[in-house]
Each structure stands twice: as structure tokens, then as C-alpha cells.
Amino acid sequence: MIGPERHAALSAWAFLAPALALIAVFFFLPVLAALLLSFTDFDIYALGDLDRLRFVGLNNYLHLLQSPLFWTALGNTFYFVAVGGPLSVAVSLGAALLVNSRLTRFPGFFRAAFFLPVVTTLVAVAVVWRYLYHPRYGLLNYGLSLLGIQPVDWLGDPAWAMPAIILMAVWKNFGFNMIIFIAGLQNIPPTLYEAAQIDGASAWRQFRHITLPLLGPTFLFVALMTMIGYFQVFAEPYVMTQGGPANRTLSVVLLMYEEGFRWWNMGYASAAAFVLFALILAATLLQLKLRRKNTFDG
Amino acid sequence: MGQEGEQVKALLPEFERRHPQLRVRVQQIPWSAAHEKLLTAYAGDSMPDAFQLGNTWIPEFVALRAIEPLDERLRTWPADALADYFPGILAPNRLDGQTFALPWYVDTRLFFYRADLLASAGFAEAPATWDEWLRAMKALKSANDASRYAILLPINEWQLPVILALQRGATLLRDQNQYGDFQNPLFRQAFSDYLNLFEQGLAPPVSNAQMANLYQEFAKGTFAVYVSGPWNIGEFGRRLPAELQPHWSTAALPTFESQAGVSLAGGASLALSRTSPRREAAWKLLEFLAEPQQQARFYQLTGDLPARQSAWSDPALANNRHAQAFRRQLQQVRATPPIPEWERIANRIAYYAELAVRREMTADAALAALDRDVDRMLEKRRWLLARGVTP
Numbered sequence: 009m010i011g012p013e014r015h016a017a018l019s020a021w022a023f024l025a026p027a028l029a030l031i032a033v034f035f036f037l038p039v040l041a042a043l044l045l046s047f048t049d050f051d052i053y054a055l056g057d058l059d060r061l062r063f064v065g066l067n068n069y070l071h072l073l074q075s076p077l078f079w080t081a082l083g084n085t086f087y088f089v090a091v092g093g094p095l096s097v098a099v100s101l102g103a104a105l106l107v108n109s110r111l112t113r114f115p116g117f118f119r120a121a122f123f124l125p126v127v128t129t130l131v132a133v134a135v136v137w138r139y140l141y142h143p144r145y146g147l148l149n150y151g152l153s154l155l156g157i158q159p160v161d162w163l164g165d166p167a168w169a170m171p172a173i174i175l176m177a178v179w180k181n182f183g184f185n186m187i188i189f190i191a192g193l194q195n196i197p198p199t200l201y202e203a204a205q206i207d208g209a210s211a212w213r214q215f216r217h218i219t220l221p222l223l224g225p226t227f228l229f230v231a232l233m234t235m236i237g238y239f240q241v242f243a244e245p246y247v248m249t250q251g252g253p254a255n256r257t258l259s260v261v262l263l264m265y266e267e268g269f270r271w272w273n274m275g276y277a278s279a280a281a282f283v284l285f286a287l288i289l290a291a292t293l294l295q296l297k298l299r300r301k302n303t304f305d306g
Numbered sequence: 307m308g309q310e311g312e313q314v315k316a317l318l319p320e321f322e323r324r325h326p327q328l329r330v331r332v333q334q335i336p337w338s339a340a341h342e343k344l345l346t347a348y349a350g351d352s353m354p355d356a357f358q359l360g361n362t363w364i365p366e367f368v369a370l371r372a373i374e375p376l377d378e379r380l381r382t383w384p385a386d387a388l389a390d391y392f393p394g395i396l397a398p399n400r401l402d403g404q405t406f407a408l409p410w411y412v413d414t415r416l417f418f419y420r421a422d423l424l425a426s427a428g429f430a431e432a433p434a435t436w437d438e439w440l441r442a443m444k445a446l447k448s449a450n451d452a453s454r455y456a457i458l459l460p461i462n463e464w465q466l467p468v469i470l471a472l473q474r475g476a477t478l479l480r481d482q483n484q485y486g487d488f489q490n491p492l493f494r495q496a497f498s499d500y501l502n503l504f505e506q507g508l509a510p511p512v513s514n515a516q517m518a519n520l521y522q523e524f525a526k527g528t529f530a531v532y533v534s535g536p537w538n539i540g541e542f543g544r545r546l547p548a549e550l551q552p553h554w555s556t557a558a559l560p561t562f563e564s565q566a567g568v569s570l571a572g573g574a575s576l577a578l579s580r581t582s583p584r585r586e587a588a589w590k591l592l593e594f595l596a597e598p599q600q601q602a603r604f605y606q607l608t609g610d611l612p613a614r615q616s617a618w619s620d621p622a623l624a625n626n627r628h629a630q631a632f633r634r635q636l637q638q639v640r641a642t643p644p645i646p647e648w649e650r651i652a653n654r655i656a657y658y659a660e661l662a663v664r665r666e667m668t669a670d671a672a673l674a675a676l677d678r679d680v681d682r683m684l685e686k687r688r689w690l691l692a693r694g695v696t697p
Contacts, residue, residue, distance in 0.1 A: 049686065052345070052370055053369055053646075053686055053690065055345075055349060055370055056370035056372070057371065060695070062689075071682075164512060166664070252462060252660075253462075253513060254660055254661060254664060255657070269345075269346075270341070270342065271650050272345055
């Protein structure tokens with residue numbers, strides 16, 4: 009006899025089975041395969057004839073950690089995350105506050121306008137930004153020249169290429185986080201602000217003591233998602249610079265793509281993917297831990 | 307691939323008329339994604355019956371066992387048909403005595419230059435040697451102001467350093483292509499020839515992407531010489547202003563003292579997929595596209611230069627004065643090492659050349675690093691050869 013609880017559990021499993029099967033086949037299986045691949049030297053020779061495949065243990069990981077190119081890519085990725093991430097969150101929050109302010113006219117228009125870059129195809133955006141960044145005919149340098157600043161070769165100068173990519177990425181992505189912040193802001197009961205106004209709190213103190221703490225969960229979500237997304241930066245440098253000049257915009261995912269799909273070093277590329285996964289996991293856990301500590305302190 | 311994929315369709319009605327039982331379906335892919343798409347198609351077991359590929363990719367697809375050798379089928383060809391191909395262009399299609407692909411159209415690099423600027427610098431004709439060209443370039447540079455240069459060499463390209471090395475007689479790799487040979491004195495010499503062009507201020511240290519509109523810059527005289535391939539005959543004709551049309555020209559690459567002025571044996575070839583069940587029909591298509599008349603028509607459609615020399619007597623091509631330098635250059639072409647790793651090695655050459663031009667590395671350090679990187683890339687090849695397996 010099957011008890012009613014066992015019965016319920018069985019039907020639950022039966023209902024879940026299709027979804028679980030899909031996740032297993034299209035997510036866990038490929039991840040597992042990639043993990044196995046990262047311990048082999050799978051390349052075009054092995055693709056042609058599996059007899060030419062070697063099990064190499066941790067060699068891919070060792071080579072990766074010894075490769076100056078990987079460290080360059082990792083450094084660039086950290087640069088992108090460390091500068092682009094906070095900048096993106098700050099710009100989204102600023103935009104959200106502006107759009108959400110009672111003084112703003114046509115908030116719907118601004119919300120849509122700021123969100124527009126998010127839904128525009130990146131390649132089209134990149135073409136336009138390449139024109140903006142053009143050293144001789146670009147709008148940006150034209151603006152700078154009016155201020156008396158010498159033209160900057162935005163995408164060609166090794167020092168400026170990454171800032172240029174970050175600027176474009178932030179412009180392209182901040183709309184999404186802005187919408188989430190607006191939702192968070194609208195969840196804050198207006199009575200709190202009214203009470204603060206009666207107590208004579210300045211706008212800054214209202215922001216500091218009401219808006220920020222109550223936005224906490226939204227903030228955590230936005231910061232985590234931005235960080236995870238920014239660690240995986242690929243399309244912007246792929247379209248704008250192909251990782252140049254002198255590999256200054258080569259990101260870890262771009263390196264992985266090049267190794268995997270351009271040179272077909274699947275083993276090595278898989279190893280890079282898992283190193284990146286470990287890094288993102290570590291950074292996420294760290295951020296969660298810091299946040300939890302802060303919440304207790306606050 | 308690219309516009310060829312579009313234009314080749316114009317040749318196909320004739321093929322289908324001759325073979326009423328056959329229908330050709332053309333799948334068009336952009337050049338930038340072609341290599342990856344073909345590899346993925348192979349991995350996914352969905353290769354086309356016949357396919358176009360860059361001739362430097364042939365060793366890779368041979369290593370994959372993806373290409374059917376053509377020698378059996380070529381036996382039915384008249385004896386002189388293969389000799390009709392530019393020999394240097396046919397060579398990269400053959401590996402270990404077997405023919406794996408048929409050259410379709412050719413690509414090599416030579417000088418596109420502003421004849422008017424050169425004349426005003428005192429050179430009525432294009433010089434034939436590097437020494438004279440260097441004198442001409444110096445004159446061009448000094449006659450110009452600081453924002454003008456003699457030659458544009460995009461620093462993210464590997465072609466010119468490799469061409470100079472081949473002209474100097476360097477082999478690039480050594481011991482059956484098992485190790486890099488970039489610290490060899492011949493390569494080192496070519497590498498410093500290349501760097502000198504930047505150090506003397508003759509070439510601007512910029513990449514391709516930074517030269518947003520090189521046709522405009524060429525028209526303005528920002529540079530007077532550009533090393534490029536056949537596709538730019540058409541582009542220069544379309545994009546340069548009309549008043550400049552009589553004043554640009556092409557010239558075969560210059561030579562060092564005694565050596566030949568070789569350039570690269572590039573181009574696209576057509577191959578049969580080894581796993582295709584329709585190889586017979588696909589071979590008929592390859593044969594059709596290899597006919598001199600079809601080659602000449604394809605040139606008229608695309609501007610791609612034919613691989614068969616007899617197609618060059620077609621009036622459209624014989625009357626194109628810019629193509630004639632290519633014909634001369636094509637007698638003097640050499641292939642890059644025929645190994646699957648070549649594209650990757652070329653990419654590293656470009657990378658270290660860029661670092662050296664930017665002076666982030668000395669030439670010696672760059673070449674040592676290049677040898678080290680290339681030796682690591684060739685590790686699998688050494689292992690396969692040591693096991694007695696053909697890579």
C-alpha cells in the first residue's frame with residue numbers, strides 16, 4: 009500500500025520530471041561533459057580521431073595559470089568588474105532616483121528612453137559607438153576639442169580602450185538595473201518620508217536613512233547580478249575591439265571563446281570556464297557574507 | 307562565403323541546365339564566421355557536400371579527416387589542366403602528395419600606391435627593390451607633414467612580417483614544422499626590417515580598426531602605399547574619388563638584393579566532404595566551377611582573381627591594368643607552413659609584432675616569446691609524430 013504522503017511525493021516527482029529531465033539533459037550533462045573535457049587535451053586532432061585524445065589531468069589548469077595571456081585577461085576582467093560594476097549600479101540608482109522623483113515630468117518617457125539601450129542589439133550599438141569614439145571624426149573627441157582637450161584614440165590607445173568599453177557597457181546596461189531600482193523605490197511606503205519630513209530630516213538624510221536601508225535587498229540583488237554579468241563580459245570587446253589593442257580588452261570569456269571556437273582547444277577553454285566559474289562563485293559568496301555582516305551591524 | 311556565396315548563384319543555372327537531375331543549394335556564410343562554422347558543422351556531422359575554404363585551412367580539415375582526396379577523380383582530367391593553375395597557388399592544396407582541394411580564386415598581397423605622390427617625390431616608376439622603395443618612402447615622408455606617412459601597415463596583421471621573412475629565405479618553423487624558428491637570423495633580419503618601417507616614422511603605428519576609412523585617408527594622402535589583396539582593386543575603384551582614379555596603381559612586391567620578391571600564396575579553394583553521400587554530384591560542381599570560362603565569369607561577377615592562368619586571357623581581366631601586377635606577383639608566391647596550427651601561429655606573430663612596434667617588448671624578447679609560445683602549440687604535433695601518426 010502506498011501511503012497518502014508517499015503518493016503525493018510520487019505525483020510531485022512525476023510532475024517535476026519533465027522539467028528536471030530537461031535541466032539534466034540541457035544543463036547538468038553539458039556542464040559535466042565540459043568538466044571532463046577540461047581534463048583532456050581535446051582539440052581538432054581529437055575531433056578528427058578520438059585515438060588522438062589524451063587525458064592530461066590538471067595540465068590545462070596548470071597551463072592556464074602559467075599563461076601570461078590568461079592573467080592579462082583576468083586582470084582586464086577584474087578591471088571591467090571593479091570599475092564598470094559600481095559605476096553601473098551608481099548610474100542606475102541615480103537614474104532611478106531622478107525618474108522616480110515627483111519633480112520629474114514625463115517619467116514614463118524617461119523610463120522608456122533609459123531602458124531603450126538595453127533592448128537595442130549590441131552590434132548596432134557598437135557600430136554607432138565606434139563612430140562616437142573615432143579619433144578624428146568622432147563626436148566625443150569633437151566635444152573634448154571644444155574644451156581644449158587633445159583628441160584621444162579611444163579604441164586604439166591601450167590605456168583608453170577599456171574605459172571606452174566600460175563607458176559603452178554602462179550606457180547599454182544601466183536601464184535594466186534602473187527599472188529594478190524604481191520598483192524597489194516604489195515599494196518604500198511614502199508615510200516614512202512624510203514622517204521624516206515632519207521631523208525635519210533633510211533630503212540627504214532621508215536618502216541615507218530611509219531610501220538606502222530599505223533598498224538593501226534590491227541593492228544586493230542588483231549588485232550581485234551586475235557583478236556576475238560583468239564577470240562574463242564578452243560581446244562588447246568582441247564586437248568593438250576583438251580584445252585589442254595589445255590584448256588590453258581581452259576578457260576571460262573572450263579568451264575562452266577564442267581558445268574554444270577559434271582554435272578549437274576545447275579542453276583548455278573548458279578549464280578557463282571552470283576557473284571563471286570558481287571565481288564568480290567565490291566573489292558572490294564573499295559579497296553575500298559582507299552584506300549579511302553589514303545587515304547585522306546596521 | 308561573403309559576397310561570393312551570393313554571386314556564385316548566377317553561375318548555377320548553367321550547371322543545372324547541363325545536369326538536369328542535380329540541384330545546387332548554396333548556403334551563404336560570412337567570411338568572419340566561416341572557419342568556426344565549418345568546424346562546428348564538422349563536429350555536428352552536418353558538413354555541406356562541397357565547400358569553400360581558405361587554402362590555409364586545408365591542413366586543419368585534412369587533420370580532421372574531413373576532406374576527400376581528389377587524385378582519383380583528377381585522373382580523368384587532361385594532362386595539362388592542373389598545370390594551368392598558378393603553381394604556387396596549387397601547392398597549398400596538396401599535402402603529402404595528395405590533392406585535397408581545387409583552387410577557386412587567388413589572393414596575394416602587393417603594393418597599392420599613389421603614383422602621383424610617388425612621382426612628386428621623384429619616382430616616375432614604381433621601384434623594384436626594397437632599397438629603392440625605402441628611398442622613395444623616405445622622400446614621401448619628408449615631403450609630407452607630420453600627420454602623413456609613406457606606408458600603412460596595420461600593426462595587427464601578420465602578413466608583412468611573414469612576407470619579409472619568406473623573402474629573406476626564413477622557413478618560420480624547423481624540424482618538420484615541429485618547433486618555432488623565429489630566432490633564426492633570417493627571421494630576425496626580416497623582423498627588424500619590418501620594425502624599421504615604424505621606427506623611421508614611415509608607417510604609423512595604428513591597427514586596422516583605427517583607420518576607420520582607409521579609402522578616404524588614401525585619397526587624402528595620409529599614406530601613399532598600402533599592402534593589400536585583390537579585393538581592393540574593386541574597392542579602390544568604387545570608393546576613391548573619380549579624380550584620383552588615374553593616379554593609383556598596383557605593383558608587385560619589391561625584392562631584396564638577390565632574392566625573389568615573393569608574396570603569400572593565399573586564396574580560396576573548393577573541397578569535397580569525405581562523409582557526403584553525394585560526392586559524385588558535388589565533384590561535378592567542382593569541375594564546373596574550375597572551367598576557365600566559369601572562372602572568368604566569376605571574376606566578372608565578383609572581381610575575385612581566377613586561379614587558372616588561361617582564364618586571365620579573358621578580355622575583362624586582360625584589360626584591367628591593376629590586375630596585371632597581381633599576375634606577375636602570382637608567379638612568385640609561397641605558402642605558409644602546411645600545418646593545422648598555422649592560423650594560430652600567425653595570430654601570435656601579429657601579437658608579438660604589435661608589442662614590438664609599440665615598444666612594449668624588444669625585438670629579441672618578442673621573438674624569444676614567440677618561439678616559446680609556438681613550441682607549446684606544436685606539442686601535440688610532436689607527440690603525434692613521435693608516435694608515428696600522421697598529424
